[in-house]
Amino acid sequence: MSTTAWIITLQFAGVNALFALGVYASLWTGVLSLAPIFFGAVGAFTFGYLAATLGLPPFLGLVLGIVIGALLGVVTAGIVIRLSSHYLAMATIAMVLIGRVLILNLPEYTGGAAGTLIPGDLGTWPWLIGVLVIAGFVMSRLAGSRFGFAADAVREDPAVAQTLGVSPRHIQLVGFILSGAFSGAAGVMQASFLQYIGPDTFYTHLGFVTLAAVVLGGAFHWAGPIVGAVVFTVLPELLRDVMGDYDRVVTGVLLVLIIIYMPRGLVDLRRFRLLRRRSRGSEPSGVSASRESANQEVLS
Amino acid sequence: MTTTSPGASGAVAPAVEIAGVTKTFGGLTAVSDIHIEVARQSIYGILGPNGAGKTTVLNMISGFIAPDSGSISVFGDEVTRMPPHRIARHGVARTYQNIRLFGGMTVLETVVAGAYMRRSSTIGGALLLSPGERRERKRVRERAQALLEQVGVRSAHDELAETLSYGDQRRVEIARALATEPQVLLLDEPTAGMNDAESKEIGELLLQLQASGLTLILIEHNMRLVEEFCESVSVMNSGVMLAQGTPSWCLEQDDVKEAYFGKSSDAARIATLRRARRGSSGS
Numbered sequence: 327m328s329t330t331a332w333i334i335t336l337q338f339a340g341v342n343a344l345f346a347l348g349v350y351a352s353l354w355t356g357v358l359s360l361a362p363i364f365f366g367a368v369g370a371f372t373f374g375y376l377a378a379t380l381g382l383p384p385f386l387g388l389v390l391g392i393v394i395g396a397l398l399g400v401v402t403a404g405i406v407i408r409l410s411s412h413y414l415a416m417a418t419i420a421m422v423l424i425g426r427v428l429i430l431n432l433p434e435y436t437g438g439a440a441g442t443l444i445p446g447d448l449g450t451w452p453w454l455i456g457v458l459v460i461a462g463f464v465m466s467r468l469a470g471s472r473f474g475f476a477a478d479a480v481r482e483d484p485a486v487a488q489t490l491g492v493s494p495r496h497i498q499l500v501g502f503i504l505s506g507a508f509s510g511a512a513g514v515m516q517a518s519f520l521q522y523i524g525p526d527t528f529y530t531h532l533g534f535v536t537l538a539a540v541v542l543g544g545a546f547h548w549a550g551p552i553v554g555a556v557v558f559t560v561l562p563e564l565l566r567d568v569m570g571d572y573d574r575v576v577t578g579v580l581l582v583l584i585i586i587y588m589p590r591g592l593v594d595l596r597r598f599r600l601l602r603r604r605s606r607g608s609e610p611s612g613v614s615a616s617r618e619s620a621n622q623e624v625l626s
Numbered sequence: 627m628t629t630t631s632p633g634a635s636g637a638v639a640p641a642v643e644i645a646g647v648t649k650t651f652g653g654l655t656a657v658s659d660i661h662i663e664v665a666r667q668s669i670y671g672i673l674g675p676n677g678a679g680k681t682t683v684l685n686m687i688s689g690f691i692a693p694d695s696g697s698i699s700v701f702g703d704e705v706t707r708m709p710p711h712r713i714a715r716h717g718v719a720r721t722y723q724n725i726r727l728f729g730g731m732t733v734l735e736t737v738v739a740g741a742y743m744r745r746s747s748t749i750g751g752a753l754l755l756s757p758g759e760r761r762e763r764k765r766v767r768e769r770a771q772a773l774l775e776q777v778g779v780r781s782a783h784d785e786l787a788e789t790l791s792y793g794d795q796r797r798v799e800i801a802r803a804l805a806t807e808p809q810v811l812l813l814d815e816p817t818a819g820m821n822d823a824e825s826k827e828i829g830e831l832l833l834q835l836q837a838s839g840l841t842l843i844l845i846e847h848n849m850r851l852v853e854e855f856c857e858s859v860s861v862m863n864s865g866v867m868l869a870q871g872t873p874s875w876c877l878e879q880d881d882v883k884e885a886y887f888g889k890s891s892d893a894a895r896i897a898t899l900r901r902a903r904r905g906s907s908g909s
Contacts, residue, residue, distance in 0.1 A: 464753060470763065471752035475739040482728040488710035489688055489720055490806055491743035500749070546730055596730040599786050 327567060339559035340454045341516045344558055345532065346539040347461055348395075348509035353545050355501030356481040356494070358411065360533045361402050361418040364425045365395040365506045367528035371429065371436050373514045374444045374523060384447035388457070388514050395510020396503045403502035407495055429525045441524030448518035450576030457511055458552075462503075465548035473500060513619025535559075542584055544591025554592050639702030641666045641810055641841035642687060647696030649682055656682045658865045659696070664810075666701075669832055669842045671873060672854035675885055680845045681723055681867040682814050687843070688720050689713040700810060715743065717809030721799040721816060723845070725788045733798055734783040736769035740805030744769075773801040776834075778827055792819040800831070811835065813844040817851060829855045849877065861885070 327335070348362030350361045369391035376382045376390065406417045428435045436442060468474045476497050479487035517523045535558065543554020558577070565573035591598060635906035644662040648655070657679040664670045672680045685691040687698055689710035697706045700716045708716075726727060728736055745766060774783060777797040781790050787798050796816060803811055816832075817825040829851050834844055846852050853873045860877050861868045863885035869876040876882055 444903070467752045467755070468749065471749065472742060472745040472747050473749050473752070474763075475735070478731065478735075479728055479739045479742075482730070483726055485690060485710070486722070486726050486728070489714050489718075490740050490802070491711050491714040493709070493711045505789050590730075596786065599730075599732065599784075600789070603785060603789065 335563045339556045343535040343552040343555035344512035346555040349507045349540050350551040351504035352501045354477045355498045358415040359418040363533045364421040365398050365509035367425045368511035369394050369513035370517035374442045375435050391510040391514030392507045393499035395506035399502035399506025403499045426525050444517040496563045544593035547593045550591050550593035643699045647693045649693050655865050668857050671852045671859035672845045674862035678862040719803035719806045719808035720812035723814040725795045732784050733787045736787045737801045737805050740802035741766045777801045790876050793824050810841045
């Protein structure tokens, strides 16, 4: 690949990582949702419309995307959270389909089938890296927080989480808000890089790529979706150089292999912990020694 | 949290009161018109053969199952048909017959996850690196370590909880429940899969918890443990209450014996069958 091609590919990897974080934020609370694609679409088209009519400055555009996404997250959660797992997932897929219908039927705002042009001010490395760093910071802070443990608990066993005083609905609502904020930002960034968006920009293809990135990268740690998005965006481009049109076969096979042999994805804290346990050995002296050190920690 | 709530008569309300509770699943009556009153700071046993409806009773106290009729109160507050997380806020915590630990979490993380109700930090605090949130993380970890020591978990605290021995997994579950700082602890077969020495340790832990002010309700098959540690028990069979009172008195009752060991006439018949089979096999 040429340098320009690399740069473009990595930029899309970054935007896909943001979308993947949007999917992950819901999945963290035990909700499989493709709504991030819809949130991104609404954020991007609103940004495009306002930029064209009011001349919105880029930073405000980004904030707007985040706020719109988060608000849509609240509304969506209010409507779909009562549904049980797979019905909820289907409802969010329906949102992606409805989004396309809306875009086609509101031509005065969205440009309809012809699409619309977007200013490219935000489509630069500093903005992308800045947004990604903030997103990563937010997730890493939340991971060890009160909310983070509650989200883990709700994902692993909502009934047990409830007996610990956690309201799954409440945690899932927060998940949807986070999901909306990440995806709203992702939508604005995607639009700014492409500088043109149409009815097919935020559609099922993006949804499946994003979902695949989360599954491949790991749905149990926030770094998983980022790794997955980068691998899953860069790899097909690399393969295309060598294999031409067969790159999709290879990525498909790879996805299946990862699902079979690494069902929790590339970034899997549980596997690291199991490996560490194995390398530590299971001799009893090691266990009692570590217990003593734990004792000392408590006493000190 | 309410510790005393004056009842109608001015008397102190029991820790848990189950009044005329019935639950049917389709055609099967799992629990039929059960009355149980658990005094504060007591160790109460629920006994009975498999399928007696014991776990259904616990599931109704913790709110997993809503009773068809009757009412359940905790410290005088009615909790019937409340969602489980609200019942938990009334001070009810529990463990499970088939251990339910969170996948992928270490021992310490599992107990920290239990402390949700005892933390007050917000998402904003976590994002803005507030010193209060950082102190809370430290406090919760230290408390979790102390609880793990108290319940006697022998494994390292950074091990995956799901890889622990059966007995330690049960202890981690108890520590997770204790992290909610409950007033009532429901234990569903806490010593299942443990040897005598380990069961004894659990019994002593129960006494220790009782002394610290907890009310304990346990489902248990280990009769030695029940006789030694429970003040009073309920014996159930097929969803019906057979006997209530002290453990030794209950176990003397004829219908209780029958529920556990079958009818004495059946016992005689089985003995005859065994003899006949031994005779026919020719040895």
